Amino acid sequence: MFEVKEFPDFSWSLTRHKVVLDCQRKYGYDYYVSHNGWLKYNVAPIAQHAYRLKKLQHLPMFFGKIVHELIEETIKEIMYTHTLPSANSLVERARKMLNDAYITSKYQYDTWAAKPNKHNMFFDIYYHGELDKEAVSVYQGRLASIFENFLNSHTVQELMTKGQQLDIKPPEQFRFIMIDDVKVFLVMDLLYQDVETGQWVIVDWKTGKSSEADRQQLALYAYYLQEKMDVPLEDILVRNEYLLANNHVETTLELFDIENLLYIFTQSTQYMKQFQADVLTNEPYELEAFAQTEFVEKCDKCNYKEICLK
Ligand code: SF4
Known part of the structure; x- marks a missing residue:
């Protein structure tokens, strides 16, 4: 049965390592404040808020995610049927995934806010109301060559x-x-x-x-x-x-x-442990212990800027 824990388990990944080096405060939001934010009841509103912000999608990351999803499906097709889809069909499916994410982001805020792990919200639409058209055109333009290159890849x-x-x-x-x-x-x-x-x-x-x-x-x-x-x-x-x-x-x-x-693992986990008030439960210190980055230009693209920069 799913167990609700007051504090998250301590774990490590290369992504987590990059985040803590990028900004300690962001690390605090990602790995502590947003914990349990997926729950509907008996949870602090700040946890729900941080969890929603954690799930905001930046276009380059979302692009990578859908390409990986489609590649994974294609590998399964190779495993089970030894056939390959056409590059065009992969491009079409990727376009549909991008369009669906755009529609939810633009017009279905409540649907996303209720289940931010099941639906998509683009960072740019959340904060600025629209995607950067030039960036969209760049990524859409890459789809055909990415899938052609994948199908012709050495692997x-x-x-x-x-x-x-x-x-x-x-x-x-x-x-x-x-x-x-x-x-x-x-x-x-x-x-x-x-x-x-x-x-x-x-x-x-x-x-x-x-x-x-x-x-x-x-x-x-x-x-x-x-x-x-x-x-x-x-x-x-x-x-x-x-x-x-x-x-x-x-x-x-x-x-x-x-x-x-x-x-790297040893150094990184030691560094992360400075934020633990209790090493057994992984209870963190107060958020103030997680320093905000000195490189303020990073904040403009940060998911947490609306709760962090007050
Ligand atoms: S807004 Fe800036 S200081 Fe705050 S979490 Fe994001 S990057 Fe760090």
Whole structure:
């Protein structure tokens, strides 16, 4: 049965790590104030308010989210029917998802506010009443090439040509790992094993530019395979598919990558623990203990600005 807890469990993820480095106050809203904000009754109004704000969608993130959803569905189609949809049909479905989100954002505030985890609200519409038309046109213009590049990607070509030789693992199986008694969340896009060679392949689809954090993310996935499935590092190939640039980067990782990841994890969790008034319950200190960023230009694009900047 679903248990209502006064305080959230302490956990870690690379996203959480980025947020706390970005702005401590935002971290406070994301991981503490908004806790239980999904409840209808017996919950502080500020928790509900913060939870709704947490769910606001920025267009680039939403674009990435729907592309990932459609890719996940396509991978399932490959797994079960060994067929591929056309790029056009994926573009049409993505357009519909964008349009539906636009309509809810623009005209169905109450529907969204009642269930912000089930419906979408664009940040720009919430705060400014409209999406940036230029940005919309840029993202809509990218859809065709993103899906063409996906269907022609090294990974999809390999899945289609090697067929049964590849054992594709359902991604929902791989959601967390315990490190030093801390639950670490991860979202692996695609994992498969070549049953003839024994090699494992981890794939991460990217709809934006490459960044230094990409390798850390892949290191976390590889660590998962090492720890949970006893796979040696040298048997794991990690691959980023950059759908906008239409290229991929693949490599095997070194022990150094895993040590670096675990170092980041240790430093990051120590840093986060400074906000815990009680390490056992994860009760936080008052919000004032979470400093507001000094880089005020970040606040303009922050979901919490209406409750933070008073
Ligand atoms: S509005 Fe600024 S200070 Fe407040 S949470 Fe957002 S980024 Fe941090």
